Amino acid sequence: MYMNKLRAYFIYSKPQVWWLLVFIGLIGSILAINSFKSYLIILLLVALVANMTGSMGAEGLTNYIDRDMDSIMERTRNRPLPSGEISEKGAFLFGIILSLFSIFILLIFKRYLAALFMFLGLFDNVFIYSYLLKRRTPYSIILGGFSGAFPVLIGWYTVTDRFSWIPFILFFLVMFWIPVHVWSLAYKYRDDYYRAGVPMLPVVYSDRKTAVSISLSSMLLILFSVIPYFLGFFNYLYLLVILILSVPIVIYSVNFIKKPTKKASMRLFIYTAPYLTFVFFIVMIIHIIEIIK
Ligand code: HEM
Numbered sequence: 001m002y003m004n005k006l007r008a009y010f011i012y013s014k015p016q017v018w019w020l021l022v023f024i025g026l027i028g029s030i031l032a033i034n035s036f037k038s039y040l041i042i043l044l045l046v047a048l049v050a051n052m053t054g055s056m057g058a059e060g061l062t063n064y065i066d067r068d069m070d071s072i073m074e075r076t077r078n079r080p081l082p083s084g085e086i087s088e089k090g091a092f093l094f095g096i097i098l099s100l101f102s103i104f105i106l107l108i109f110k111r112y113l114a115a116l117f118m119f120l121g122l123f124d125n126v127f128i129y130s131y132l133l134k135r136r137t138p139y140s141i142i143l144g145g146f147s148g149a150f151p152v153l154i155g156w157y158t159v160t161d162r163f164s165w166i167p168f169i170l171f172f173l174v175m176f177w178i179p180v181h182v183w184s185l186a187y188k189y190r191d192d193y194y195r196a197g198v199p200m201l202p203v204v205y206s207d208r209k210t211a212v213s214i215s216l217s218s219m220l221l222i223l224f225s226v227i228p229y230f231l232g233f234f235n236y237l238y239l240l241v242i243l244i245l246s247v248p249i250v251i252y253s254v255n256f257i258k259k260p261t262k263k264a265s266m267r268l269f270i271y272t273a274p275y276l277t278f279v280f281f282i283v284m285i286i287h288i289i290e291i292i293k
């Protein structure tokens, strides 16, 4: 019984989502480390715990705020809260306790800037995106998108106070990645979102306009992904990998423009997480090669 409840809360936190938030935060920490001193490894683990509990807490609170719409949408109505596996009170306490803990642990280790970024990420995801904008505008994910990029800054500034453009470049890379990621999924579930009264872009706009918006976002993402090379932040290996990784985005986007279907949009959506994972992975590999050299 106890294990079932624990499992329900773990599923409630949406690990299928937050693993990537924690991963980009981990890369943010690794990029900030240029020597393997033990205290840096401890701070890296602090960042990992903070980003994990922060992401779990944010999801817990946003799922609580969205409990009405989640019980309507087919995609979400079997989740632990709409299905009644966990109580509303338990869901809220889960979200608030983990969110506060994620800030608290950073304050305990005197990582004040990282704690500020955690507060801003949580505030943006829970209040700005979920509570304020998601029910009001198709552009909620733009203003609400900052939250998903904060783990990179948290990872970096938990490990060091050193300024660098690198974490901010990666912050904006995630920002440019979000529209493709969200709108391609929202196209498939636009009827769901319509029934729940959520004005996601594919609900509000025609197929044509949605396809153009998603494809423009894809091109912006690719453009912003190659800029760090031309600004001299990452080397030719980064450029080569980005160009290779960008080919499917172009193909899937063109296919979606030519024939906007749910299958075409989901092919693009399913590629978005691996794309971001491999971009961050190659940035980490390049950094580690630099340190070892
Ligand atoms: C405003 C920003 C975002 C919104 C609205 C959003 C929305 C969504 C939605 C609706 C899903 C499907 C969830 C499900 O039905 O299980 C999803 C999946 C996912 N999201 Fe996001 N997302 C956002 C930002 C991010 C960010 C910043 C990351 C990580 C850096 C991320 C990582 C993922 C992953 C890994 C999945 C699972 C992908 C898959 O199943 O293939 N998301 N997202």
Ligand SMILES: CC(C)=CCC/C(C)=C/CC/C(C)=C/COP(=O)(O)OP(=O)(O)O
Pocket: 017, 021, 051, 054, 055, 056, 058, 059, 062, 063, 066, 076, 117, 118, 119, 120, 121, 122, 125, 147, 148, 150, 151
């Ligand atoms: C600082 C820090 C750790 C911030 C983390 C913020 C965070 C959890 C970002 C992820 C954004 C996301 C997956 C939103 C889900 O949207 P949704 O609720 O519309 O998705 P749904 O319809 O599937 O519930």
